[in-house]
Amino acid sequence: MKTQGRNYVLILSLLAALLVVLAIVCVGLGSADIGVWDIILSFISPKDVMVGKIILSIRLPRILAAIILGGALAVSGFLLQVFFGNPIAGPYVLGISSGAKLIVAIVMVFFLNNHLVITSIGMVIAAFIGSLTAMGIVLLLSQKMKNMSLLVVCGVMIGYICSAITEFIIEFANDSNIVNLHNWSMGSFSGTSWTNVNISVVIVAVVLVITFMMSKPIGAYQLGEAYARNMGVDIKKLRVALILLSSLLSATVTAFAGPISFVGVAVPHIMRGLLKTAKPIVMIPACFIGGAVITLVCDCIARVAFAPTELSVSAVTSVFLAPVVIYLLVKGKSVVHG
Amino acid sequence: MDNIIKISDLVVGYGAPVVSQVNINVAPGEIIAIIGPNGAGKSTILKTITKQLKKLDGKIYIDETDDDSISGEDLAKKLSMVSTEKIHPELMTCWDVVATGRYPYTGRLGILSKEDNEAVDKAIALVGAEDVAAKDFSRISDGQRQRIMLARAICQEPEILILDEPTSFLDIQFKVDILGVIRRLAKEKGIAVIMSIHELEFVPAIADRVIAVDSGSMAYVGTAKEVLTGENISHIYHMPQAEAITDGLWQYANSLKEYLWQK
Numbered sequence: 001m002k003t004q005g006r007n008y009v010l011i012l013s014l015l016a017a018l019l020v021v022l023a024i025v026c027v028g029l030g031s032a033d034i035g036v037w038d039i040i041l042s043f044i045s046p047k048d049v050m051v052g053k054i055i056l057s058i059r060l061p062r063i064l065a066a067i068i069l070g071g072a073l074a075v076s077g078f079l080l081q082v083f084f085g086n087p088i089a090g091p092y093v094l095g096i097s098s099g100a101k102l103i104v105a106i107v108m109v110f111f112l113n114n115h116l117v118i119t120s121i122g123m124v125i126a127a128f129i130g131s132l133t134a135m136g137i138v139l140l141l142s143q144k145m146k147n148m149s150l151l152v153v154c155g156v157m158i159g160y161i162c163s164a165i166t167e168f169i170i171e172f173a174n175d176s177n178i179v180n181l182h183n184w185s186m187g188s189f190s191g192t193s194w195t196n197v198n199i200s201v202v203i204v205a206v207v208l209v210i211t212f213m214m215s216k217p218i219g220a221y222q223l224g225e226a227y228a229r230n231m232g233v234d235i236k237k238l239r240v241a242l243i244l245l246s247s248l249l250s251a252t253v254t255a256f257a258g259p260i261s262f263v264g265v266a267v268p269h270i271m272r273g274l275l276k277t278a279k280p281i282v283m284i285p286a287c288f289i290g291g292a293v294i295t296l297v298c299d300c301i302a303r304v305a306f307a308p309t310e311l312s313v314s315a316v317t318s319v320f321l322a323p324v325v326i327y328l329l330v331k332g333k334s335v336v337h338g
Numbered sequence: 339m340d341n342i343i344k345i346s347d348l349v350v351g352y353g354a355p356v357v358s359q360v361n362i363n364v365a366p367g368e369i370i371a372i373i374g375p376n377g378a379g380k381s382t383i384l385k386t387i388t389k390q391l392k393k394l395d396g397k398i399y400i401d402e403t404d405d406d407s408i409s410g411e412d413l414a415k416k417l418s419m420v421s422t423e424k425i426h427p428e429l430m431t432c433w434d435v436v437a438t439g440r441y442p443y444t445g446r447l448g449i450l451s452k453e454d455n456e457a458v459d460k461a462i463a464l465v466g467a468e469d470v471a472a473k474d475f476s477r478i479s480d481g482q483r484q485r486i487m488l489a490r491a492i493c494q495e496p497e498i499l500i501l502d503e504p505t506s507f508l509d510i511q512f513k514v515d516i517l518g519v520i521r522r523l524a525k526e527k528g529i530a531v532i533m534s535i536h537e538l539e540f541v542p543a544i545a546d547r548v549i550a551v552d553s554g555s556m557a558y559v560g561t562a563k564e565v566l567t568g569e570n571i572s573h574i575y576h577m578p579q580a581e582a583i584t585d586g587l588w589q590y591a592n593s594l595k596e597y598l599w600q601k
């Protein structure tokens with residue numbers, strides 16, 4: 001058992017190192033050509049004002065946001081998968097991200113039309129309310145349907161409905177800021193401010209620590225409710241905690257970057273495959289780092305691939321991760337319900 | 339010896355009562371078998387004892403303490419179970435599944451100590467599942483799984499073991515095996531066992547006392563000899579003239595008992 005623990009630490013450390021390397025590479029990539037040396041220089045003595053400005057106020061916050069929020073999304077997906085006892089759950093496929101998006105859009109348009117400024121915290125709160133509402137609907141549906149694949153279909157439908165209403169609201173709101181809103185509603189880290197990064201760090205860090213400290217009851221819950229209760233787990237409290245924590249994580253992501261597809265459902269699966277375990281004490285940090293790596297790379301591709309035109313992150317994550325979800329659906333049919 | 343668990347005037351059910359007037363006292367090392375037709379409420383009683391279901395009325399005392407005033411974690415150290423609910427753990431070896439029984443004893447993050455590791459190994463040895471310990475839980479047979487779940491319950495170091503149909507769906511070799519382990523646990527470790535069972539032929543071999551549940555109450559209580567008469571079986575299972583098979587049943591049961599007790 002000891003050597004196994006050491007292996008997990010080794011793999012996680014390697015992934016973390018990879019994340020750091022990728023982050024440095026991504027800072028260098030973009031429409032303005034900036035070498036690694038320039039980056040280092042800009043930190044030591046910001047002589048070249050232009051380069052320093054691009055790095056510090058545009059690229060760095062964006063890259064940090066991709067790392068923090070991508071990680072948060074994957075952990076959120078893992079928690080939902082534990083909650084539903086099924087590997088094809090995630091905030092995007094269950095329509096929770098889109099619910100958050102809808103409420104954020106409504107609140108934003110309302111504020112813009114009334115010439116008010118919405119704070120970042122306000123956005124998170126709006127997204128959290130949206131997430132919980134969508135989650136509530138999914139929970140109601142899940143009581144009627146024990147089949148997870150059908151639940152996912154319903155989640156996707158909820159997502160479509162929310163997205164349609166969101167587009168409708170955005171289309172008819174008359175403000176120049178709407179252009180940004182449109183980008184955001186497709187999922188994008190573009191234009192992330194330091195304020196948003198700071199708030200994300202605080203929320204995600206707190207939620208992650210709480211989640212990690214709960215890895216023991218979460219692990220017990222993976223054996224099913226009956227056994228978890230027999231081990232002394234307070235099931236009601238745990239279920240509420242799972243919902244609140246996963247919703248808060250995905251709400252933070254949606255508030256700042258819009259709905260990002262499939263990271264939540266696919267990353268936990270990839271990490272399980274990589275580490276050959278589903279133990280929460282390993283999976284929670286693993287999902288965070290894995291989600292960060294994948295989202296960072298996808299955002300970089302979205303930014304650079306067709307520069308100066310930018311893709312939405314969701315377009316990139318979909319291409320890479322939707323096949324993983326399809327694989328899970330096909331496999332799930334024979335394993336979970338067979 | 340003092341009773342480790344006392345159940346008095348318990349009413350169980352899902353909202354509406356299914357079985358009322360449940361009174362069971364069990365001493366350490368005693369095995370109680372609950373029999374009765376499908377749907378009579380055997381599982382409902384067991385689920386209420388393990389707190390999967392709220393009791394509708396009555397009291398359960400564990401070691402003289404009302405179980406409502408015992409915390410979940412403390413209760414877990416006294417009482418463990420094997421349910422009929424199938425589990426689908428992902429990427430867990432049998433060893434990992436058994437180790438979950440250590441939950442009430444591990445620290446905040448659930449990291450296993452050396453003692454925990456030893457307790458897991460011991461429990462696995464006790465059920466004779468060393469050969470599958472390293473295998474993935476989802477890749478072993480139902481019989482092996484039942485053994486592992488029993489080891490999991492044992493490694494929780496309970497004083498009371500609640501088993502819901504531990505022998506159903508197993509072939510005869512596994513039935514004999516599992517019942518042998520249960521008997522050893524009770525007699526050697528003094529664990530009190532309450533189990534439901536469908537196979538009447540095994541009841542005399544395993545049970546110190548038998549409770550037959552039917553039509554919303556404990557219809558018959560006593561030793562296997564007292565409860566499993568032709569007349570009673572006719573009543574409990576609504577089988578006219580069950581007397582016709584009772585002699586054969588007892589003959590088979592006696593030889594099974596001899597076989598099981600020899601091992």
